[in-house]
Amino acid sequence: MGRRRALFRYLMARLALAPLMLWLIATLVFLLLRVAPGDPIDALLGTRAPEAARAALRAQLGLDRSLGEQYSQFITQLLQGDLGTSLTNQEPVTEVIGNSLPASLELGGTALLIAAVVGLAVGFSGIARPEGKLDLAGRLYGVGTYALPPFWAAMVVQLVFAVWLGWLPVGGRFPTSLIPPAASGFYLLDGLEQGFHGGGWQILGGALRHLILPATTLGVLLSGIFANSLRLNLRRTLGTDHVEAARSRGLGEARVVFRHALPNALLPVLTITGITVASLIGGALLIEVTYSWPGIAFRLQEAIGQRDYPLVQGIVVVVSTLVVLVSLVVDVMVAVVDPRVSYG
Amino acid sequence: MNGHQLWPESLLNAALPALLSASLLLLASGCGLIAAPASRPDRLIIASSSRLDSVDPAGAYTFGAMQLLSALGDTLYSIDRAGRLQPRLAADFPSLSPDGLKARLSLRRDVLFHDGTAFDARAMVFTLERFLAIGKLSYLLGERVSGVRAIGSHELEITLKRPYGALPQLLSAVNLTPVSPTAYRNHARRLLNDRFVGTGPYRLVSFSDRKQRLDPFLEFWGPPPANRGLDLVALSNSTALFGALRSGEVDVLLSTGLEIDQQAALHRQASRGRLWEGMGPPLEIGFLSLLTDRAPLNNPVLRQAVSVSLDRELISRRVSLGLRNPLRNLVPPSLEGTLPDAWPGYRPALARKLYRRAGYCDGKVLPLPLTFRSNIPTDRLFALTWQAQLRRDLGDCVKLEVSGMESTTAYRQLGDGAFPMILLDWMGDFPDADNYLVPLLGCDEQRGDRCLRGASAASGSFWAAPGLQEQLRRSAALPGEARVPLLRTIQRRAAAASPYLPVWLVAPRAWARLPVSQPQYDGSGRVLLQDLHRR
Numbered sequence: 001m002g003r004r005r006a007l008f009r010y011l012m013a014r015l016a017l018a019p020l021m022l023w024l025i026a027t028l029v030f031l032l033l034r035v036a037p038g039d040p041i042d043a044l045l046g047t048r049a050p051e052a053a054r055a056a057l058r059a060q061l062g063l064d065r066s067l068g069e070q071y072s073q074f075i076t077q078l079l080q081g082d083l084g085t086s087l088t089n090q091e092p093v094t095e096v097i098g099n100s101l102p103a104s105l106e107l108g109g110t111a112l113l114i115a116a117v118v119g120l121a122v123g124f125s126g127i128a129r130p131e132g133k134l135d136l137a138g139r140l141y142g143v144g145t146y147a148l149p150p151f152w153a154a155m156v157v158q159l160v161f162a163v164w165l166g167w168l169p170v171g172g173r174f175p176t177s178l179i180p181p182a183a184s185g186f187y188l189l190d191g192l193e194q195g196f197h198g199g200g201w202q203i204l205g206g207a208l209r210h211l212i213l214p215a216t217t218l219g220v221l222l223s224g225i226f227a228n229s230l231r232l233n234l235r236r237t238l239g240t241d242h243v244e245a246a247r248s249r250g251l252g253e254a255r256v257v258f259r260h261a262l263p264n265a266l267l268p269v270l271t272i273t274g275i276t277v278a279s280l281i282g283g284a285l286l287i288e289v290t291y292s293w294p295g296i297a298f299r300l301q302e303a304i305g306q307r308d309y310p311l312v313q314g315i316v317v318v319v320s321t322l323v324v325l326v327s328l329v330v331d332v333m334v335a336v337v338d339p340r341v342s343y344g
Numbered sequence: 345m346n347g348h349q350l351w352p353e354s355l356l357n358a359a360l361p362a363l364l365s366a367s368l369l370l371l372a373s374g375c376g377l378i379a380a381p382a383s384r385p386d387r388l389i390i391a392s393s394s395r396l397d398s399v400d401p402a403g404a405y406t407f408g409a410m411q412l413l414s415a416l417g418d419t420l421y422s423i424d425r426a427g428r429l430q431p432r433l434a435a436d437f438p439s440l441s442p443d444g445l446k447a448r449l450s451l452r453r454d455v456l457f458h459d460g461t462a463f464d465a466r467a468m469v470f471t472l473e474r475f476l477a478i479g480k481l482s483y484l485l486g487e488r489v490s491g492v493r494a495i496g497s498h499e500l501e502i503t504l505k506r507p508y509g510a511l512p513q514l515l516s517a518v519n520l521t522p523v524s525p526t527a528y529r530n531h532a533r534r535l536l537n538d539r540f541v542g543t544g545p546y547r548l549v550s551f552s553d554r555k556q557r558l559d560p561f562l563e564f565w566g567p568p569p570a571n572r573g574l575d576l577v578a579l580s581n582s583t584a585l586f587g588a589l590r591s592g593e594v595d596v597l598l599s600t601g602l603e604i605d606q607q608a609a610l611h612r613q614a615s616r617g618r619l620w621e622g623m624g625p626p627l628e629i630g631f632l633s634l635l636t637d638r639a640p641l642n643n644p645v646l647r648q649a650v651s652v653s654l655d656r657e658l659i660s661r662r663v664s665l666g667l668r669n670p671l672r673n674l675v676p677p678s679l680e681g682t683l684p685d686a687w688p689g690y691r692p693a694l695a696r697k698l699y700r701r702a703g704y705c706d707g708k709v710l711p712l713p714l715t716f717r718s719n720i721p722t723d724r725l726f727a728l729t730w731q732a733q734l735r736r737d738l739g740d741c742v743k744l745e746v747s748g749m750e751s752t753t754a755y756r757q758l759g760d761g762a763f764p765m766i767l768l769d770w771m772g773d774f775p776d777a778d779n780y781l782v783p784l785l786g787c788d789e790q791r792g793d794r795c796l797r798g799a800s801a802a803s804g805s806f807w808a809a810p811g812l813q814e815q816l817r818r819s820a821a822l823p824g825e826a827r828v829p830l831l832r833t834i835q836r837r838a839a840a841a842s843p844y845l846p847v848w849l850v851a852p853r854a855w856a857r858l859p860v861s862q863p864q865y866d867g868s869g870r871v872l873l874q875d876l877h878r879r
Contacts, residue, residue: 042755044405044480051788051797053483089397090535099553155583163587170593171584172554176389176575179550179557292580294554302395305719307752 007335014331018324022317026078029316030071033309040087040307061087063309074313083317084310088303093314097296101318102185103173104288104295107214108280110188111287114219116273119226126231127238127257138227145224154217154290161213168213171292175206187211214291218284222276229272233265240264267338274330278323386572388860388876391585391594393601395553395578398537401471401519402479407600407852410518412556412576414870417521417542420449420468421512423775423867427625427678429512433463433522433543435498437512444507444821451498455565457524458540458547465494470525470532472502477533481519484773488514509823513776516868545569545874554578558873570861570877582606589619595860596876599853604722608665610855619855622863622871625678626851628771629671629780630726632714635764636807636843637794640710647842648688649698650712650765653742655690655733660848663725668848673835674780676849680824681777681831686839687846692737699741710742715766718748723767726847758804766804769850775868777831778820784844785834787813800843807843 040063041054058064062073077084083093122142126135162170174180174187181190181203188211191204237243238261246260247253285297296315303311394408401413420434431437433455438447455463472492476482488511491503502511514520525532527541538551546558546569558574577594579585582603589597589610599607614621634641634650641647656670672687688694696705704710714730716723727746734744754766772779786799790808795801800808812834819830838844854863854871861879864872 036753037756038750038752039756042752051802053486056482057480086397089403089537091397091537158583158587162593163591166591170588170591171579171581172577174555176555176577176594177387180552180555289580290584292554292578292584298580305750305752 007332010335011328011332014328018321018328021324022320023075025320026075026313026317027071029313030074030309033307033312034067034070036307038307040309042307044088044306074310078317083314086303086311087308088306088311093310096299096311097314097318099185100294100296100299103293104280104284104297106186106188107211107218107287107293107295108277108284110211110215111218111222111284112273112277112280114216115222115226115276118220119223120230120269122223123227123230123234127234130235135231138231142224142228142231145221146228148221150218150221150286151290153221154214154287157213157217158290169210171210171290173207173210173294175209178202178206214287214293217291218280218287222280225272225276226269229269230265233268234261237261237265263337267334270334270337271330274327277326277330386878387575388571388573388596388878389575389577389594390596390598390871390873390876391577391579391588392598393578393580393582393585394598395580396551396556397553398535399540399548399551399556400531400535400537401521401523401540401542402475402482403535403537404519405480408578411598411870411873413518413521413540413542413544414866414868415544415546415558415574415873416540416548417518417523417544418455419518419521420451420515422516423513425864425866425872427775427867429516433468434512434515438502440507445504447502447504447511448495449500449502451500452565453498455543456563457522457527457543458561459524459527460563461524461526463522463543464497465500466497467522467525468492468500469494470528471522472520474523474528474532475520478535479519481517481773484514484517484519506817507821509821509827510776510778513774517774518868518870519773546574549573569874571874574873574876586610589855589857592857596854596856596863596871598871599855604664604667604725607667607853611667611853614855619857620860620862622854622856622865624852624854624865624869624871625676625775625867626669626849627676627678627775627869628769628850628852629674629676630668630767630769630847630850631671631674631784632845632847633758633763633766633768633804634843634845635761636805636841638761638764640712641764643702644841645698646702646710649695649702650742651842651845652688652691652698653695653734653738654730654845654847655737656847657690658733659726659729662729663722664848667853668850671846671849674784674838674844674846675777675831675835676775676780679775679777679780681819681828683832683835683839686832686835687842688839695738696741699738705741707740709740711745712742713745713747713764715754715763716746716748717751717754717767719750724748726767759802761804761806763804767847768803771869778816781831781834781838782816782820785812785838786816803844805843807841809837809841812837 040061041058045054045057062070074084085091086093086096122138126138129135158170161168181187181194183190187207188204191201191207194203195201243256243261246256284295285301287293288295288298296319300312300315303315392408394406396409396412398404398409399412401417404410404413418433420432422430422432424430433452435450435452438449440447451465451468457463469492472485476486488504488508489502490505493501495501521542524541528536540548545561545564545566547561549557549559554577556576558576560569560573579588582601585597585602586606588594610619611621613619634647636642636647660666660668660670672685672689673683675682677684699705699710714727716727718724731744731746734742770780770783783799784803787795787808788798789796793808795806795808800806815830815834819827819834822830852865852869856863856876859878861875861877864875866872
């Protein structure tokens with residue numbers, strides 16, 4: 001009961017701190033963008049537009065107002081859930097993010113699944129014969145995939161499977177010959193729904209074909225972390241007293257591994273998963289660029305290049321919120337799963 | 345764990361391949377089980393790197409948006425493949441009032457918008473006023489036009505702020521393509537980003553930032569498109585674009601965003617007959633802007649020395665692999681009034697003499713800073729190649745100190761005089777000599793040879809000359825060939841002072857797979873998408 005209360009208190013404290021954290025992030029991004037050299041007007045009009053046209057556009061976009069006024073408007077809008085309007089196309093930032101975020105989540109989610117399955121399988125494979133061939137191969141795999149530069153690996157995969165073999169599309173998220181579903185933004189889900197409602201499986205098939213290369217590349221590159229983490233933790237756990245105690249009680253080795261060692265070894269992996277999810281939400285940039293994947297990281301990179309202040313601010317705030325939420329959920333999960341964690 | 349034979353080994357031996365197989369299932373399924381959706385043979389897929397934020401002519405400013413609008417819209421005038429100006433939605437060329445301040449145009453009467461409403465003078469007034477009010481490039485029109493009104497159902501009167509000889513060329517700008525007042529009723533003063541209702545040969549069926557679907561407009565007034573529809577797709581990197589054409593995933597590839605070595609590879613394949621290649625009019629210029637109001641390049645002798653130190657042929661060959669022609673003028677050679685060899689060519693002996701006259705060589709080396717845009721690969725290659733060329737040929741007189749800066753950051757600092765020398769590029773909004781001279785040489789306020797405010801200052805050179813602005817104004821007012829001598833005089837003056845050094849000329853290119861026809865360009869540098877067809 002005491003532990004539950006402590007956990008509840010911790011959760012409340014984290015939730016109370018979240019807005020403060022987001023305000024700090026939003027303020028920092030706002031200031032950094034204004035301090036950074038470059039001007040959205042240059043990005044929009046180039047350098048040779050007449051001064052009058054530049055001034056007119058500056059006024060139209062509200063960039064002629066003082067920094068304080070701009071900041072106060074930004075924060076006021078933010079409190080009302082309004083992220084402003086993109087400078088480049090005058091669309092609401094929430095709409096732009098709403099169009100890009102599902103793509104990133106779909107890619108990130110699938111990649112994470114692949115990373116977890118492959119990584120845990122590889123990490124687990126070495127325990128039968130520590131320092132054996134399989135263990136060595138698993139270690140090499142872990143280090144190798146982690147060390148591979150993502151853009152290079154992605155380009156090689158793209159060249160082999162899309163250009164040379166022609167098995168899969170070079171890039172994009174959906175076949176050119178089909179109209180993308182205008183439902184949730186998650187094409188796999190939309191495709192499944194359409195398939196189950198008798199609309200054919202073309203949408204799902206098309207979305208999968210386009211997802212396979214980027215998700216597999218990203219997943220395999222991330223799997224090394226999972227593999228190494230599980231391998232190390234499992235080896236450490238298998239040497240602990242409580243595992244020896246289990247063995248001495250005459251339990252079978254499978255029961256010892258799966259019941260006593262694996263759950264403990266998976267705890268750090270859970271934390272790593274949380275960190276990976278957080279980094280995936282906004283960090284799959286190189287994969288998104290290489291595969292022309294219309295995700296949020298790619299959109300953020302473009303917005304920074306265009307000095308589209310509201311869009312950059314909006315994306316950072318949304319991604320930060322997700323990261324805060326994910327880390328909170330992971331912390332709670334760890335606390336629930338691991339009785340040793342104390343929040344008193 | 346050591347010393348314990350784990351029972352699950354057999355389980356592992358079976359489970360591991362199963363797990364690995366499961367993770368690879370997606371890949372395998374993609375390779376075989378999930379068949380590619382059949383592409384419709386009557387449609388063409390066109391790829392470029394252009395992701396579009398808006399299809400609104402008032403909001404369009406990127407090459408990709410202009411290319412799309414050229415297929416969806418139609419302008420009052422257009423420039424054909426041979427570079428000739430042709431009336432399109434205008435029935436004839438404008439008639440000017442004696443003072444040259446009022447232009448009257450008759451419009452075609454057989455034109456319909458994609459929503460079925462009729463195109464008339466009222467629609468054209470709506471379009472031009474809308475562009476003046478919310479157009480991102482509204483200055484194109486606003487600087488020259490003070491008003492526009494309908495004087496008949498298909499008669500238009502444009503009032504100019506001052507006489508302007510290139511009005512038809514201005515009206516060929518794709519941003520001025522008419523839009524339906526009915527469809528844009530609620531967007532008269534705001535952008536309509538994802539829909540377009542114009543008069544062109546295609547209508548927009550669907551729009552997303554990376555994919556646009558176009559179907560032929562069956563009631564188009566002109567010849568119908570040679571294909572049954574187009575899908576324009578954007579891929580974000582050069583390798584993906586190159587690979588998409590190689591693998592047959594797309595039918596036509598536009599050169600925008602394609603790395604120069606991949607362009608060269610496609611060019612070689614086209615030379616061997618494996619692809620079609622089309623080349624547009626070279627209208628984009630690459631040039632160096634020299635800071636003329638501060639040492640060391642405030643010395644005209646040094647600017648001349650730098651001018652004759654640039655081996656354009658070598659640099660073009662090495663950097664652009666021969667795809668960009670050396671340029672010795674600010675006005676592209678295809679435009680009326682150009683003076684192709686206005687700037688001197690590479691003359692190392694003369695350069696050495698000039699450096700000596702400025703007090704360099706013989707033990708004193710001029711450190712010459714050059715900034716390049718770090719996010720443009722060819723800029724970096726140019727800087728490094730020129731640095732090596734100068735080290736080889738004039739190393740005892742001049743040393744190029746190169747540094748990179750991201751383009752948006754550099755543009756912000758251009759007008760502050762931050763760069764002694766910087767590599768830039770420029771393409772006029774419509775093909776006319778004025779659009780290359782005024783944006784580089786124009787000046788609103790000057791003191792002696794120094795431009796305090798205006799285009800020359802914004803371009804980072806700050807060069808001005810007595811009487812030059814008056815010459816630019818007079819040249820803009822003169823029609824047709826009458827202004828050619830004046831244009832040439834202006835170019836000679838600029839070449840003599842060398843505030844800019846033209847470097848190369850960039851022509852757009854497009855490649856098509858052999859089952860498709862050869863891409864052709866109009867005189868404004870846009871692929872004629874309606875002419876593409878499967879052979």
